[in-house]
Amino acid sequence: MTSSPQPPIRTIADFLADPVAAADFPETKLRFRNDRAAASVGLDHLSDAEWVTAFGRFQPLADNLPQPLALRYHGHQFRSYNPDLGDGRGFTFAQLRDGHGRWLDLGTKGSGQTPYSRFGDGRLTLKGGMREILATEMLEALGVNTSKSFSLIETGEALQRGDEPSPTRSSVLVRLSHGHIRIGSFQRLSALNLTEEMARLTHYVVEHLYGEPADDEPALQLLEQVVRRTARLAASYMAAGFVHGVLNSDNINITGESFDYGPWRFTPFWDPEFTAAYFDHQGLYAFGRQAQAIHWDVVQLAIALTKLASIEALAPILDAFPQIYEEAYSRAMMARLGVHPLGEAEDLALVQAIERGLGTRTVGIDRFFFDWSSGRRRPSPYDATYAEHFGEVEMRLARYQPARTTDHPYWSDAEPCSMHIEEVEAIWSAIDTSDDWSLLHNKVAAIRRMGEAHQWPN
Template identity: 40%
Template sequence: MRLSELELSNQYASLGEPFGQFIQPKPFEHPHLVHINPAGAALLGLNPGRDSAQTWAEYGCGARLFRGSRPFAMKYAGHQFGVYNPELGDGRGLLLGEARGIHGERWDLHLKGAGKTPYSRFGDGRAVLRSTIREYLCSEAMHALGIASTRALCIIGSDEPVVREKIESGAMLIRLARTHIRFGHFEHFFYTGQHEALEQLVHFTCAEQLPQTADLSVAEKAAAILEMAMKRSARLVAQWQAAGFAHGVLNTDNMSIIGDTFDYGPYGFLDDYEPGFICNHSDHTGRYAFERQPGVVLWNLNALGHALSGLLTREAIVETLQRFEPLLVQHYSGLMRARLGFEQPGADDDRLCAQLLKLLEDASADYPAFFRRLSRYSPGEGAPAFSDLFGAEQQAPLADWLQRYDTRLKAEPRPDAERQQAMLRTNPKFILRNFLAQRVIDAAEGGDFAPLDRFMSLLQAPFDEHSGNDEWAALPGTAQKHLPISCSS
């Protein structure tokens, strides 16, 4: 299918003025195609080869609109670093409309960097090449790791200067999402006393995401939304913690109601295992540090529950949210057992995992590299395969842990070779480390998009060996481990 044949609907925009405003994008004067994501195009049934690079550039920057599109800036609010901010909304992006994917699934198309909207406040409504590349890479990397995420269709570049910490090149990205409804949408209508609009949003969300609730009352639908958000958020944050992913800015306006990873900005994957890792250089108190993410997500769910408190009893909200922690622990334990190669639960698995994490923390050992090497480990091999990840003082504790691990592996029903193959499909070789993302960005800012194309293909199949690409699986040097990443990313 060509871009001109893709037809969008506007169900969310049809909700009317309280939900946002219709705004035309501001196209670039001289757009150029940076990259097309074939996997994203396939979701919509698009064939990238059927349109020219110029046609992609025009659709991707809003110079041409998809059939049926009515660009709409969504209004929402949210708690930012724990403080309620009513002045939020789509300040640099527009909902172009909704499409049906090749399997009948729903996809929002959202144009990021499309220019000023009524919610831009003091911003210019633009995105930069750096930030679009970071979102583009990470949304696809997360999907390939099996973590719920928005997706990406394409990046369009320009020669338009945009001022951030420095002058950068403007760019746009078309984000694909199963929904763009955030916790902050519900907060906006609650705090402004727009109760009818809040009920309208509840009905809309259930019609799109929970069709089985069609015959329920609005209160029952609100309960179903909170239940869905709680369950999916518990699973999501467990996946983040197991994968070593730090989001960086977990405000309620960055929380998807369906539990997808949403709004990629100052994120970071762990290099050394550092529970207190802060990836956002604006996070001066460490509110969104890696180890605090589960607690912050629960805090955000409480904020969502409060926004629904006009429809739900306090007891119903508390009862739902009390199940968050047990679900989180259940998901996380299962994910870490898989990373360790345990097919069946063992009585001391959680303790063995906790001992390993403490060992990795004490040694400042590389988190993804350790698990990838562990995937090839056979009982009795001892510590040599990991020796370069641990200092001299940690060699004895490492050997002790490996002895306990050997004992645990004896209880596994699978042969070693089968276990190792399963672990290699669980512990990735290629990780979107910040220093590698910066390498791609530096090349792209110089007009070389080949590294972007190469790294994207590796991140979309991160468990494969990809012979000849080991430079993209290299460990960072000391100076590359704590690159300053800002919210403007």
């Protein structure tokens, strides 16, 4: 698992990206390194000094990209088309293969200004970097396909922000992601009538990110994959109780991997109207509307792909999204419960019973899944609530077989591992006021312990 002498993104960089340089930061203090993720791409051997040189000073990795690439894209933001986008504070730094042969990107956030920064400073607050670590670690532990927070380095600049106390500390984040090609990447090529370039990008995604040989209709091949992958992503958000916050088309990865965490939240209760972004006044990306939002974004991809395929061929693929989502949602809920599915009708009935019980908001989402792990209710402070509101759930679950054991010590804890806004703020407060990183590192360890207990398949 080493870097490749020919990162494939170089074959499409002429129309996809611009070479850029990283900012020269006043200082580089290593705050977080993800050795678990680093091991997957053969970089866990780096010393801390070598790590900072690579991911704080951005000296190129051996036999990799000679210069970072800021990607170009357009996108719909809250349903309004914006052609004035692109990597404004990040870039693709390197491409590596993991142990499964997949191409992965090392991309940045807060690495400095690019041609797409517009009026932004190209920086990332330290709090923003910390929040992305927590989001990605929690989502991974809950079985969601997500980018990995790879590195966080404090950079010694005082940043001014209008939506939080300023000046505030700065950082540069590196994420390990299964590509950074977005729906907005295709929208840009369509808007500019770059049809030949869109065909090249389509082949790139199919061959290098999906690992498939391109067939006679690669645009259809691509849309089929995106529909399936993004429907599964939306389903996994629901089972995790997660609200992304900004599901714009420039934030939807063509691989179906969740990434780019700004105003995210985990909803404490099953509340379809719960929103993560204070500026989402209409609730467009509320908890219960995420599948609809992602489907709308995929429609925009299909519109762009009409440059390469007929609408008559694209439409049936697109129309399959709701059914694929419903099936994926039931599977995701069964997986978080830790039971083997019984069948489409039985699983749907169980999911609906769970939704009705959780919809009473008498018990939190994390507490419910913790107490009912492997399909059998354990003694809990919420026994009276379960008796009153979850009788149908218990009746239906009696027919299911466990898909995991409950012998991991986590299942004997008094409380489930959760990630709600109050704890996020407490972790940041310790860093901000006392430079105390112990709460963050302890939380990451606790999250990973929970993930081990869930026994997700590799």
